[in-house]
Every structure is written in structure tokens, then in C-alpha cells.
Amino acid sequence: MVSFESLSAKEDKIGVVGLGYVGLPLAIYLSRHFDVVGFDLKSERISELSSGHDQTLEVSKEDLSRAEILFSDNPEDLSRCRLVIVAVPTPIDAYRIPDLNPVRGAAGLVGGQIIKGTCVVFESTVYPGVTEEICVPILEEASGLKLGDGFTVGYSPERINPGDKVHTLDKITKIVSGSDEKTTQMLAGVYGRIITAGIHQTTSIRIAEAAKVIENTQRDLNIALMNELALIFDQMEIDTLEVLEAAGTKWNFLPFRPGLVGGHCIGVDPYYLTFKAESIGYHPEIILAGRRINDNMGKYVAERVVKMLIRSRKQVFNAKVAILGITFKENVPDIRNTKVIDIIDELRDYEIDVVVNDPFAEPGETFEHHKIELHDIESIKGVDAVVVAVTHQPYKEMGLDEIAGLCTKGTPLVIDIKGLFSKEEAEKKNITYWRL
Secondary structure, eight states: OOOHHHHHTTSSEEEEEOOSTTHHHHHHHHHTTSOEEEEOSOHHHHHHHHTTOOTTSSSOHHHHHHOOEEEESOGGGGGGEEEEEEOOOOOBOTTSOBOOHHHHHHHHHHHTTOOTTEEEEEOSOOOTTHIIIIIHHHHHHHHSOOBTTTEEEEEOOOOOOTTOSSSOGGGSOEEEEESSHHHHHHHHHHHHTTOSSOEEEOSSHHHHHHHHHHHHHHHHHHHHHHHHHHHHHHHTTOOHHHHHHHHTTSTTOOOOOOOOOOTTTTTTHHHHHHHHHHHTTOOOSHHHHHHHHHHTHHHHHHHHHHHHHHHTTOOSTTOEEEEEOOSSSTTOOOOTTOTHHHHHHHHHHTTOEEEEEOSSSOHHHHHHHHOOOBOOGGGOOSBSEEEEOSOOHHHHHHHHHHHHTTBOSSSOEEEETTOOSOHHHHHHTTOEEEEO
16 A cells, blocks of 8 residues: 655655645645645646646745646546545535535546555545545445555545635644554655644544534534624614624633625535434434524625615615625635625615625626626725625725715715724714624
8 A cells, every 4th residue: 555655755646636725735735745746627727727826816826836746637647646635625505415426526536547555535524424435435436446455545624714824724733534544644644744733633534524524513603603693682783793892801702703604614514414414313403503594694684785775765776785795705716605695686686786896706707606797896886885795805905984985875884794894983984884
């Protein structure tokens, strides 16, 4: 079987399958110590990376240009790799059921290339049992090899936080697990070369899978609690952020804040766990309750916009509302599973004219996936209200005055979902202001 020593000596190669937010940074870090092949099915992604550009903004041009990686969309290049790491997305479908097609497809593709002695590691978020119960049979069928004497598998969940330049890959403790002890130790050695924060070994792959899926489930539930508190305090006309600031003076109060919960992790991973739980006969209540609250926040914000228009004596029908930000998170271009769409769809149901700006989102991708045209901020004028949906840095730099200045019909209405600006400042400037 492949060894840490042969990989370190560059006698054997490492393949990374899926060069998105997770796979590309991983490939970059690994290439500083190992011989790496970066594979992606999308030819345009390979061309982009080969030309020194990363549209996800996770890797700088300097790091990308210095990396010695063979970027390829040819599966045969993986046949030269003895350690293959799969980092493909694990989304949910329209019915909130886990979509394992990307993982299944990757397992089949990799299985068709591996030879005896190869180790295949999965980093994609899954529910406990996927690696061994779903991926291994696919690998065996595609390769003609058997787990144990033909190849080994491992699971090391990704912990990438898109857009975070502080908690980078090397500064986050890495969980590793293998189908046998020797594989676990080999993976601990490989990941240990790039992770300065340390390695945590689990006794089974299922434990590692479970650990990953509850990380984001815990965050989802904590944010759901904050969102429910925001709904309650809004009815009581109490400012939620002021309450949280006061409560936060106690040493053990957790600093979660209300907001939209989208993206490809927190808003998705809990459904992997609940799907598995229900398949074994247990109906999870708290997890799904949290999901219901978070999934409905976009609708709630839109309804608040409508109420503010009415209270300001502004006509709702054909009102013009600017939405600032459409990505799922600040300062990243990723629009996958963004909950800003829920606000837009609900406002449009009220026959409101919605104009959207986002300095990070790619216009072509946004229109392709959501049929939404992005507008330059300079072209947005004369709106009835502005919704600051995502706290991108350019909006911080604009400031409250300039954002409120987009409203030229009566008193400016600013809906600041995450509390980017000061309520006191808004009151002094006669801006009708609301935050979640």
C-alpha cells in the first residue's frame, strides 16, 4: 500500500478531485511538500487555474503561480496517483434530500483509474456510513479491486471557511480516519505536513463522518435560536442586537447572531443527518425545528420590507427595492444556496420591482442559476427602500449615508439584516432603519 515515505519522496503522487473552495486550497498546500495532480471535470475551471486565476478568490494569484500542480480534466492523469483525495460538493435536492450523485460519480471515476495499493480519501460532508456503505462498493466495482488487499479508504472532513483569511486550512485541526490503522497513520502523516494546528485521529470512519455533520448542525441550531429570539423581540419592539450585546457580557454566553443561513454547509449539512436518522426510524425534532426557522427568515425579512413601505405611506405595488448582496456570505462570490433569493422571490410576489447589486457575484452565473440581472451600484437610483442583505466590504465603505441616498422617494428606508450600521446614527439622520 502507498506509504507516507513514498509520497514524501515524491515517488508517488497525490491527486485532488474537485478544485472548488475545498479542493483548490488543499491542492495548493499539499503541492508545497508533495507531487500533486489537481483534477476537475470542468475544462473551463482547469483553463482558468492554468492561466493563474481563481474565481472563488480562495487562493491568491501569487500562491497559484508558485504552485507546482498538474491541473487536468483528463481522468487518466489520476492513474499516476497513489493517494486520491475527493473534495466534491454534497448538495441537497429541491426536496431537501441529500444528493450524493457528485460523490458517487467521483467514486466511479476514481475507481476506474486506481491500481493496487492506492488509498482513496473523501473530504465531502456526508452522513455516517456513506464512505463504507456507498463509496467503497462503487470503488470495488469500478476498479475490480477489493477493500483491504487492493486499496484502502479514508475520511478526513473538510473544514474550509470560505472568505476567511484568518482561519485558513493550515490553522484548523484536521480529523483523519482510515479503513485500517496503517492507513490512518499514513493520512495523519500527510495531513500533518500541511496542518500546523494538529491532527485528531478517530477510531472509525463513521465517527469522523458524524463529527463533521454535527459541526454545522450545531451552528445551525444556535443561529436558529438567535433568529427565533429576533422574531420575538421584533414583536416586542426590542432591539435584538442590543439584547445580545448585554447578554454577551457574561463569560459563557455564545456570540451567535441572527441572519440568513445559506451556503453549501450550514444550510445543507443538517439535512444529511436528519435523512440518515429518519432512515433508521428516528424522527429528529430539534434539528428540523431549527431548519424550519432558518429557512423562513428570507420570507420574514421581505414581509418586514412590505410593512415598512406601508407605514411610510409608500405604495407597495410597483415599489422599487434595491437588494445589496446576493452571495451566501460576505466577501465571497459563491451564490450556491443563497437565502437572499427567498427575499427577492417574496418581494416579487408583492409585485415589487427588485434591483440587485453584488460586487462579488459573477453576473453570468447569477443570471444562469437564478435569472437575476446584476446592476452596477451607480445605476441604482430612485428606490423606495434598500435591503443590505450581505455585509460585503464595499458596502461598509459606502457607509449609511450613501446607501440611504439610493432612496430618493420620501424618507429613506434601510433594512440592514446583519446590523452593519448603527441604529443611533440612522435615527440622527432621519433614516427609517430596521435590523434583524
